[in-house]
Amino acid sequence: MQTFGGISIVNAIPSWYGSSMAIDLKVNVDVEEGHSTFQSSLVKTILDYFRETYNIPELKVNIRSEIPQMSGLKSSSAVSTALIAAISEKFGIEVDIPKLSAILSIKSGVSVTGAYDDATAAYYGGVSFTYNKEFKLIKMENFPEDISILILAIGNRPNIDLKILKKYNLLFEEIFKIALRDIITAMKLNGLAIAEILGYDKEPIISALKNGAIASGISGNGPSIFALCKEGDDGPIYESLSKYGKVIVTRAVEIGDRYRKIDNTR
Numbered sequence: 556m557q558t559f560g561g562i563s564i565v566n567a568i569p570s571w572y573g574s575s576m577a578i579d580l581k582v583n584v585d586v587e588e589g590h591s592t593f594q595s596s597l598v599k600t601i602l603d604y605f606r607e608t609y610n611i612p613e614l615k616v617n618i619r620s621e622i623p624q625m626s627g628l629k630s631s632s633a634v635s636t637a638l639i640a641a642i643s644e645k646f647g648i649e650v651d652i653p654k655l656s657a658i659l660s661i662k663s664g665v666s667v668t669g670a671y672d673d674a675t676a677a678y679y680g681g682v683s684f685t686y687n688k689e690f691k692l693i694k695m696e697n698f699p700e701d702i703s704i705l706i707l708a709i710g711n712r713p714n715i716d717l718k719i720l721k722k723y724n725l726l727f728e729e730i731f732k733i734a735l736r737d738i739i740t741a742m743k744l745n746g747l748a749i750a751e752i753l754g755y756d757k758e759p760i761i762s763a764l765k766n767g768a769i770a771s772g773i774s775g776n777g778p779s780i781f782a783l784c785k786e787g788d789d790g791p792i793y794e795s796l797s798k799y800g801k802v803i804v805t806r807a808v809e810i811g812d813r814y815r816k817i818d819n820t821r
């Protein structure tokens with residue numbers, strides 16, 4: 556089963572309201588009967604849930620991922636929705652895939668709110684707007700087509716105290732309201748606020764903005780940085796971000812792209 560990584564529009568930790576967009580970094584997960592030697596805490600929690608609830612046999616899990624881990628690019632939600640989808644398809648079990656992903660992400664300790672915003676975007680594609688406290692999908696829409704997305708992909712997030720974000724609930728609830736009508740302004744405000752609050756180096760962000768980015772900031776809890784620009788304007792931004800590390804140029808994934816790709820192979 557294929558799902559997608561993503562970048563943040565609004566981080567859901569402060570106010571439970573979150574928004575995330577799917578990008579073209581793919582995760583593919585398949586399962587077969589057998590035994591896995593190593594399982595991350597997230598994978599183990601999902602397998603245990605299905606064994607205990609539906610009495611399925613032991614499974615070997617094969618994960619192929621283009622998403623750097625511990626980087627704020629939604630690796631955990633992409634892996635968890637893809638694994639839940641692969642298991643439910645193999646055994647004909649009907650579940651709400653993004654909701655179960657959120658519940659088991661909290662249980663396994665990899666997520667604070669369950670990241671239902673990330674799970675819906677990872678699974679359906681497009682841009683999600685959610686209220687994670689109630690696993691409520693407020694709306695989904697597509698990202699503007701003529702925007703390029705650059706990512707300074709930085710992995711191995713340092714140990715940061717995420718509880719501090721809760722103090723800023725009113726600010727992020729306001730950013731979420733802005734996101735409902737203006738995704739790009741909200742991404743910029745959210746990305747800058749997260750950088751300030753969590754104490755990340757703002758130099759690459761400032762440099763991207765000076766070189767023509769219409770928005771730049773931290774994705775998720777960081778440390779990865781995104782920059783957006785009009786298609787064709789990416790050259791100077793790419794150069795400026797490259798001074799700090801590996802830059803990925805990617806595109807937004809539209810709602811239902813996964814199904815269109817499957818259809819194309821027929």
Ligand SMILES: Nc1ncnc2c1ncn2[C@@H]1O[C@H](COP(=O)(O)OP(=O)(O)O)[C@@H](O)[C@H]1O
Nearest residue numbers: 595596597620624625626627628629630631665
């Ligand atoms: N490619 C992967 N394979 C197995 N488990 C993964 C993978 N990516 C994420 N996870 C699980 O999710 C947890 C959190 O991953 P992380 O990369 O921090 O996610 P995010 O970028 O969504 O914050 C990891 O500690 C691991 O348990």
Ligand SMILES: O=C(O)C1=C[C@@H](OP(=O)(O)O)[C@@H](O)[C@H](O)C1
Nearest residue numbers: 567627666667668669670775776
């Ligand atoms: O743990 C959580 O509930 C969340 C973690 C963040 O994402 P990352 O895990 O990608 O940092 C955030 O953007 C998301 O809205 C909610």
